[in-house]
Amino acid sequence: MKTISTALFLFLGYACFAQSQRQIENQMAFAKFYGYVRYFYPGDDAAKLDWDKFAIYGAQQVDRCKTDEELKENLNAMAKVLMPGVSIVPGSEKIVFPANLKPKNLNGYQEITWQHLGVGLLNDKRSLYQSARTNRKTVFKNKFTGFGNLSTLLPAKDITGKNFVLSGRGKMLSDDGQGQFWVRVDRENGQMGFFENMDSRPIKSKTWQNFEIKGIINEDARQLLLGAFLVNRGKFAIDDLILKVDGKEIYHRDFEDETVGSEPKTISGSTGRSSVENAKYVFSVNTEQQNKFAEVASPAIIESESLEIKPFQRHAKFGEYVEKPISKNLKIFVPIVLYGTQNQTFPLTDSVKVNKQLSAINSISGDKLTVNNLYLRIGNITNTWNIFQHFYPYFDVAKTNWTADLEKSLTESYQSNSDVEYANILKKMTAKLKDGHISVWYTGNKNQYYPPFAWDWIENKLMIKSVMDSTLKLKKGDIVEKINGQDARKYFQNIYEHISAATPGYLNHRAKTESLIGEKDSPFNIVLANGQQVSTSRKIHSSSYSADAFKQEAIKSLGNDITYISISHAKMKKIDESIELLKSSKAIICDLRGYPTDNTGLIEYLMVSDDTSSKWMQIPQIIYPDQEKLITYQNERWPLKAKSPHLNAKIFFLTDGQAISYAESYMSFIEHYKLATIIGQPTAGTNGNVNSITLPGGFSMWFTGMKVLKHDGSQHHGVGIIPNIYVNQTIKGITEGRDEILERAIAEASK
Structure with missing residues (x-):
């Protein structure tokens, strides 16, 4: 031994x-x-x-x-x-x-x-x-998470369309945590432009490390923000922040004129996120060897606490x-x-x-x-x-x-x-x-960029749905046959093997973006059905990329007394403010092709009696291995109640394979109580609060931690919410810029 x-x-x-x-x-x-x-x-x-x-x-x-x-x-x-x-x-x-x-x-x-x-x-x-x-007693070790951010904002009026370089240096003053520098461009249309936060190359060393972030400021830039942040716990030092635009220095912070021990005045500090209530990051000016620098430090918190937890009554003997x-x-x-x-x-x-x-x-x-x-x-x-x-x-x-x-x-x-x-x-x-909730993450992941287009499988063909670069010789409706030298179907088969999904619809939803993502500026080449070769690169950060072909407004009139509500965008306050419009509508079309915002109160306006289903969400109570012998459950529910005024209009809900989790809880009430005609495609068939696995080496993942059924007790996982009226998108419809699912709903509402 x-x-x-x-x-x-x-x-x-x-x-x-x-x-x-x-x-x-x-x-x-x-x-x-x-x-x-x-x-x-x-x-x-x-x-x-x-x-x-x-x-x-x-x-x-x-x-x-x-x-x-x-x-x-x-x-x-x-x-x-x-x-x-x-x-x-x-x-x-x-x-x-x-x-x-x-x-x-x-x-x-x-x-x-x-x-x-x-x-x-x-x-x-x-x-x-x-x-x-x-x-x-169970010992809860406080695994504090959050980030503390030092930042500054610069108007972009005189620097749009120009090349920039942000440089500086940083180091960790502790064994824990990591530091990152960042630049973000906000555009006039409210969307994000250039973005880089060194997520794939964080600073962990306790010796000074130099860095550079290079890019082009968007032509329609409104403002540019830059700074540095500390992730989770520890202390992070930053110094010599310099921004050059077309080679000319326009911003420089070295903190030499600041007061040691005080919060820096030439750059703003804020707690971006904290897992402990009221725990704030500390920002100060420090010094070593007659050199001043700015420091971000995590809050002092209680390391651990012991509590007696009794999950349930039943136990082994x-x-x-x-x-x-x-x-x-x-x-x-x-x-x-x-x-x-x-x-x-x-x-x-x-x-x-x-x-x-x-x-x-x-x-x-x-x-x-x-x-x-x-x-x-x-x-x-x-x-x-x-x-x-x-x-x-x-x-x-x-x-x-x-x-x-x-x-x-x-x-x-x-x-x-x-x-x-x-x-x-x-x-x-x-x-x-x-399990559609499963996503694998790892620290330093560089695969965060997309080429400037979106695609989808329509009528069994891989079709370009939108193009974000006018200089690219590519248009909506083009059919793709080869990807990076490989047959498109074979290319996607490899993508499918790496995606956890309970239904074909959600598998396709994930695959149409997973098939595009990669490292910044990495080449991406496709061959179209007409033989044309298109070469581009991955240059749009995931935070700025959108594969959605149709923009959803919160609430709008479609004419003929038909009102449209985007469940993904309309806050409950907006719905309440629009209640008179909704009461007078002949039909209401609710679009839940995505993820809801805080508006479950809309369901209560549709219900004629209070919800009585109480066992559709079930948390397993386990005392034996391999999920053998008797497994009991702790039941959870949404206690929704019918609310006045009841909306008597004809109600339609639009949904598809990207609707997952909370969206399916929402749709489960619509389906079970028959509150609307459901139009579109089946949902993702994955619901329930996620649990989280954190592994050494910087790897982590989510997964579904409970069993969720339909309200009548039948299977939901792998089934989803089934529409009353199926609508398949067509190449012709997408090429013409038509939302065929919404069109069908309008046609039904107009009857």
Whole structure:
């Protein structure tokens, strides 16, 4: 058996080698071991583990095991000190519940076991999803998030259409957080122009780093904003901010005339976002070696608090255990209930050995946790796989072989060594789950730019829907046959494999943008059906890019006593102010091809009686692994009530595959109570509050954390809200600039 120090040495030496089938079997065994002990073993010492780092550590420990016996010894060695009662044995061995797990005298002892309401991953007492042990307080470590921003605004009147360079230097004054500089151009039409915030190249070093942001100020620019910000926690120093336009310096801040200890007066500080109420960033002028600079510091907050959380009443009883195969020849035994006093679970452990092992695992420094580390890549797959294995509520819809998906993802992780490659492994793995909420993110992602056009599959052809560059020899209605030298359908097939979607409509909605995004200024070449080649580059930032062909106004009259409401833009205040217009309308067309704003009160104007459905949103209450045995639910609802005045007009709702989550909750009332005629395409078929996974190395993702049904109890996931009248877009209609779904609604309203 390797000692802790040897294992740690090997762990810190980044490995890169081809894997054998034996290694994959070892990693799969550890992955199953990991999930059972992390989420269902209730011991106090195990609860002190940094489980993200334990996943990485364990992956290294088992990787070179050559036999089942060696694998068994390694897994038992990991469990022995921190998880008394857990054992790995041959699959044929009969297990008897160990008598030494029960104290001789039960006075002062209580049962300790896990309860999972969904699964608590956010470490936030405000979260809808919680995991807690009975008769134990849950420690909520305050993972503060937010950003503090220093900025200045310059009128763009005399600098439009010109080249600029923003330069300066920055460094971190702490181990936590990261700093970024930024430039944004606001245009006269209210839209964003040039934008860059160094998201793909943040400053993390504690030594001064020089930077430059280069670009062209939009011809219709109204103003230019620039500055620097600190992300999350830490302290960030900035100095020598210089803006040059066509080579001429027009802005310079070096803070030498500022007062040390005071807030800078030549640049404005503001808290852009804070996860802790009333916690504000601090902005000041500091100095070192007779050089002054501006500093952004995160707020001082309470590091952690312990609260007794009781997610629900039901829990496992002493004597219950997990006995599961983890490989072809090995199985695991895990007691899922232990006795414990107020101070320690039983059996008692050797505190010296416990602290030594906890320190070896938990103290691994953050700078070692990068995607270059093979065991980080494997550990993150193990971590992610188990969250879905034990808590994802839609395997009955996804119908994937999740164990085979684990094997494939582990195998691919051995060959991957870049952020982009590894993110694609996570995307392909989670695409099998058919969950439209799943999006994989990673720090330093450079794929944030689009070419100046939008497209979509219409009538089984890839058609250009809009063009944002008048100099491009491309027009609405052009058909694309090749993309970067590849057949369009084959190109899209690869895109589809990396998108998690529950319905074809949402898959297409995501694919039409995912197929275009890439690094700034990267080339993008297409061949049209007429043989014409079009070459361009990705130059529009995602914050400025819009693939929508039709602009939606909040509320407007369409003539003939027909009123249009964009549910994505009309605030409830605007709807209330327009109530007389709505009351006098013969028909009202509500457009929910997108995401609603704060206007669910409109539904109440349509209802004739109060809502009575109370079990359509269900949070799983889980106490056993692998989602086996009885799963109960905590029911949630929207308590909507009929409101006066009731709108008696003919009501139509427009929707399509991009309507997801909150939009589908909204539409579920329209469908269930038959409040309107629904026109368009099925919605995304993905609803329910999201949960969030944060992984070492800067990777994260969202997923659906609860089960949502239709109000009558039937399946919603993968089905969506089905329109009463289907409308398919046509090449002819889009080429002519017509909104065919809205046209059909107007025709129906005019009858």
